[in-house]
Amino acid sequence: MGHRQQLIHSTSPLLELEKSHFNTIVIGGGIVGAGILRDLALHGVDSLLVEKKDFASQTSNSSSKMLHGGIRYLENFDFALVHEALSEKNLWLKLAPHICKEKHFYLPVYKDSLRPLWMVRLGIYLYDFLSNFQNATRGFADKEKTLKEIIHIKEHNLSGSGIYSDAIVDDGKLTLEVIMDAINKENACALNYTSASDISKDNNGHYKLTLRDELTDQERTVTCENLVIATGPFTDRFMKENLPQVQWSDKLLPSKGSHIWVRRTDFPLEHPVVLTPSDGRVIFVIPHHDRVLIGTTEEEVKDDFFDVTPSENEIDYLLTNLNEFFPGAKIGRDNITESFAGIRPLVMEDDAQNRGKTAREHKVFTPLSKLYVIVGGKYTTFRTMAQDITREIIKAQNISYNPDKTKVPLSKKCQYNFFHKPELTREIIEKIIKDELPRTYDDLEKRRIHSEDFDKVLTEYFTKHTL
Ligand SMILES: Cc1cc2nc3c(=O)[nH]c(=O)nc-3n(C[C@H](O)[C@H](O)[C@H](O)COP(=O)(O)OP(=O)(O)OC[C@H]3O[C@@H](n4cnc5c(N)ncnc54)[C@H](O)[C@@H]3O)c2cc1C
Structure with a gap:
């Protein structure tokens, strides 16, 4: 097969982007960034999400894979959080029964x-x-x-x-389905293996950032009106390295x-x-x-x-x-x-140095106008976390926010998840490559397809197809 790295030998999707200015750019393609992109897309806001590695390759693929209220948080009297998380768990059981049980x-x-x-x-x-x-x-x-x-x-x-x-959930696949649902709408776009850095303001007061394709090393400058940092546990480092003008103090x-x-x-x-x-x-x-x-x-x-x-x-x-x-x-x-x-990505409480007891609530910081930094929270509450950001962004544009827009099933399903593993046919592999945004062979092997037959079928597939 000879190519364990890049799967699709085309030019960089970053260079293929048709425009360089967006209403909102979301940095981070875990579940939190994915949820924000979807909510923005459902409200017609033109947005781009960029993820440095593969989508859902970091924390959002490494959780205990539960949608849960968190029974042990009762000991900390976090009743509001438990109530919210249980409602979200019960909502996703209805919206995505193929992936949450x-x-x-x-x-x-x-x-x-x-x-x-x-x-x-x-x-x-x-x-x-x-x-x-x-x-x-x-x-x-x-x-x-x-x-x-x-x-x-x-x-x-x-x-x-x-x-x-x-409930148990295939966390990586749900994140991917949320992204696929968002980009199914005309106004949303998502790029994996695209890192963001060097954030500043241009003469129009827009945020200006450098995007870099981590597979091809190509770079491009883009601008946006609203910038959302949804980099989960990477946030403190991201802020200090890329936004020194903010004088960020550690939050995690x-x-x-x-x-x-x-x-x-x-x-x-x-x-x-x-x-x-x-x-x-x-x-x-x-x-x-x-x-x-x-x-x-x-x-x-x-x-x-x-x-x-x-x-x-x-x-x-x-x-x-x-x-x-x-x-x-x-x-x-x-x-x-x-x-x-x-x-x-635990948020530091003033009086809580004990990690086990630190609250799983999230916080939104706006250190500069139209710059939203979201930290903390948990996988289960990603939809309500996203609402806090989207509501603010669209309020400034005089669009009315409808919290029920995200209470609808996702429009695209991954071919494979923990609970559904069909026989790997050429048709299925082609669909995965076309719809599920893999860019490397590892994306297929580690995050799109988990099958004992993986190597055999893929070897056959790639010997017949030069992509
Ligand atoms: C061990 C463990 C168990 C857990 N179990 C549960 C559970 O059962 N249920 C539950 O509800 N929650 C659980 N959680 C919490 C949950 O997994 C996290 O809250 C959630 O996945 C965080 O998502 P995120 O999008 O904020 O972070 P991430 O998924 O880490 O996404 C942030 C992304 O930002 C990207 N990024 C960083 N820097 C850049 C850059 N410069 N440019 C572009 N992108 C960048 C990263 O590559 C990363 O993909 C668990 C967490 C852990 C660690």
Whole structure:
């Protein structure tokens, strides 16, 4: 095949852009930037999104893959956030059922658990109350039922388990579908492998920035009236490097979290399980189709934030806790098929240096007129985060904001997701290359198609087609 890098040997899509001035430019192609682009497009605002790497290749493909209210945030009394996130979770279950699935989460309680049974029961009731009782289930399983439903779970001191509803999602694919939906409208455009830098103002008072195609090294200057920085955990660095005139002070407490995947045939778990180790953290063990996802960890990160990977310590931590709670499963390093890491874009609170307790709320800063910097939040609430930005941008243009515009299904589906893996045919590969915006072979392999047959089918495809 000979070409693991660039997939499509055309000129740079950056140079093919028909214009150089936009109403709004959004920097960052994770879920937050994607949600903003879609909301702007649905309101007819002419916009461009640029992403330095592949779309959804950083945090928005490295989450615990849950759309959830965050049951543990109840301990911090974050009731408004939990309520909002539960409404969003229930909305996406309706809008994108092919990619989000409701699941019954089991939370085993032991005689020596940090959170006793009464607290778990109260928490689950409150969680359902905050969903306006829209969550699918709530209840309790006694010891016998827990042992029957959760294979290999530790029996010693087990009292039973609380059961509540949350959703699992293919996070990378939902981000991609949100972008595809936006660019399906005439006024929106999105470029991956396009970094933004050197931001200043031109003589007309517009923002001027340099865009660079990271695959071809070609550059171009563009301008816009509104500039949105949606660079997630990269934001503090981005602001200091590219907008020195703002004198930005750090807003984030970056914290790395890692996950491992194991084969479901090695660990035949039916329901998601929430483990509560004695260090006070929470580990999710979640079956997705033919694999089980286990995470997460919490580690400070100081070096380069792009493409982070799990440390040995984090993998040890996950395996140790997994084997403590599932002694019969005997999962070791050999059972790990893949691992990944991401950086939580946690917003610093004045009084909270503890990462686990830092609120998952988002904040919008406008250090200069028409410059919007959005930080924090969580995947689940991306739609409402986007509303805060879009509302401001269109208010200035005398267009009325309609919050229901984004409550409609997405117009394009990815061919592959965790729950739907069709046989790879030439027709499907062609559709993916045409519609799903890959630019490199890795985009196909790592983020568009996950198939045991990937190499075989793609080799056949590429030997017959020179792209
Ligand atoms: C371990 C972990 C587990 C999590 N689990 C959950 C969960 O289960 N549910 C949930 O709701 N939330 C969860 N979250 C939080 C959620 O993943 C994040 O809040 C969300 O994905 C952040 O999206 P984002 O778009 O802000 O950031 P990102 O997805 O990181 O996107 C920012 C983008 O900006 C780009 N960028 C940076 N610099 C430039 C530049 N100069 N030019 C152009 N582009 C640039 C980056 O390449 C990146 O793609 C989790 C987070 C982590 C780390």
